[in-house]
Amino acid sequence: MRDTHTAFDICHPVVPATYFAATILIAIFAMQPVCVGISLVGALAFSFAARGWRRTLGGLCWQLPMVALVAVANPLFSASGSTLVAYLGPMAIYRESIAYGACAGILLVAVVLWFEDAACVLTQDRLLQLGARALPTVTLVTSMAAQMVPQLLRRSETVRAATLATTAAAPAGSRERGVRIADQLMSWSMEDSIERSDAMRARGWGAREHRSCYLPDAFRTSDALSLCGIAALAAASAFLVYVACSQWHFYPTMPRLVAWWGYAPYVVLGLLPTALDLGQRARWERLA
Numbered sequence: 001m002r003d004t005h006t007a008f009d010i011c012h013p014v015v016p017a018t019y020f021a022a023t024i025l026i027a028i029f030a031m032q033p034v035c036v037g038i039s040l041v042g043a044l045a046f047s048f049a050a051r052g053w054r055r056t057l058g059g060l061c062w063q064l065p066m067v068a069l070v071a072v073a074n075p076l077f078s079a080s081g082s083t084l085v086a087y088l089g090p091m092a093i094y095r096e097s098i099a100y101g102a103c104a105g106i107l108l109v110a111v112v113l114w115f116e117d118a119a120c121v122l123t124q125d126r127l128l129q130l131g132a133r134a135l136p137t138v139t140l141v142t143s144m145a146a147q148m149v150p151q152l153l154r155r156s157e158t159v160r161a162a163t164l165a166t167t168a169a170a171p172a173g174s175r176e177r178g179v180r181i182a183d184q185l186m187s188w189s190m191e192d193s194i195e196r197s198d199a200m201r202a203r204g205w206g207a208r209e210h211r212s213c214y215l216p217d218a219f220r221t222s223d224a225l226s227l228c229g230i231a232a233l234a235a236a237s238a239f240l241v242y243v244a245c246s247q248w249h250f251y252p253t254m255p256r257l258v259a260w261w262g263y264a265p266y267v268v269l270g271l272l273p274t275a276l277d278l279g280q281r282a283r284w285e286r287l288a
Contacts, residue, residue: 006050006121007276012223013126015230020118022234023269027111030241032248033099034263036107042270043113049277050120056113063112067105074101082252100250117273152185159184230272237266 008016027039047056074097081094159181240262248255 007273007280008121011226012219013122013130014219015223015226016118016121016126017130018227019230019234019273020114020122022230022238024111024114024118026234026238026241026266026269027107027114030245030266031103031107032241032245033103034257035241035244035266036103036110038263038266038270040106040110040113042267042274043110043117045271045274046117046277047113047120049274050117059113059116060109063109067102067109070105070108071098071102074098074104080251096250096252096254099254103250121273152189155188156181156185159188233265233269233272237269241266 008019023039023042027043030036030039044056047059075093076091078097078100081096083095085093085095085098087093163177163180244260244262
């Protein structure tokens with residue numbers, strides 16, 4: 001659950017799904033310092049706007065040490081480059097190896113942040129809506145698994161508490177107690193599966209090849225225009241990022257970074273949801 005709303009909430013789910021799929025794919029393959037920085041800034045900005053600064057900083061508490069770990073570990077396992085920094089025993093530490101490790105760590109953090117942003121926007125009901133017509137069985141199984149796995153975990157705690165309260169039960173931590181808990185959970189799940197299958201049969205599941213479904217969000221003309229704009233911007237960004245990455249290399253020496261207009265589309269793509277969200281909030285404040 002999230003407390004804030006984003007500009008993607010008024011769009012059909014296919015719009016944010018397309019945006020995050022394109023952004024994540026570009027971020028994964030954009031192994032170039034400027035592109036990695038753009039991706040990280042965009043992911044952080046939207047995370048602050050959509051998830052809040054507390055949750056974002058809470059995630060960075062374990063993500064930033066991961067960047068440091070990769071940056072330190074890469075020179076130890078890949079001693080490549082031409083600019084010697086120091087010797088660590090018999091191993092030589094090169095600047096290029098440190099830069100590659102730091103860039104790889106930051107890229108990993110940026111991709112994780114983009115996935116967290118996507119999970120914040122594409123909630124379970126919106127994801128199920130995407131495949132309701134094309135993949136009804138997969139959608140049903142996914143929704144049931146999302147509901148039944150937490151239910152099974154709660155029931156396991158109930159069964160465990162009941163066995164602990166039974167004086168005739170086996171000692172805590174014993175194999176016999178674990179088998180007894182598994183048997184109870186299996187029996188409980190099988191009883192529910194019979195009731196659930198009877199309920200589905202009574203409601204006509206599988207009676208027809210094509211089944212109707214309730215879609216709360218209609219695909220409108222504005223969604224089509226947004227989808228075309230995102231696709232065009234993502235295509236331009238992907239091409240220009242490919243050009244930038246093809247002209248960059250870490251080994252044996254790193255070329256000098258220069259200002260280039262080709263980064264502009266990727267900047268726009270990365271900051272697009274944050275700008276839309278801030279614009280929507282400003283409009284609501286004027287109306288309030």
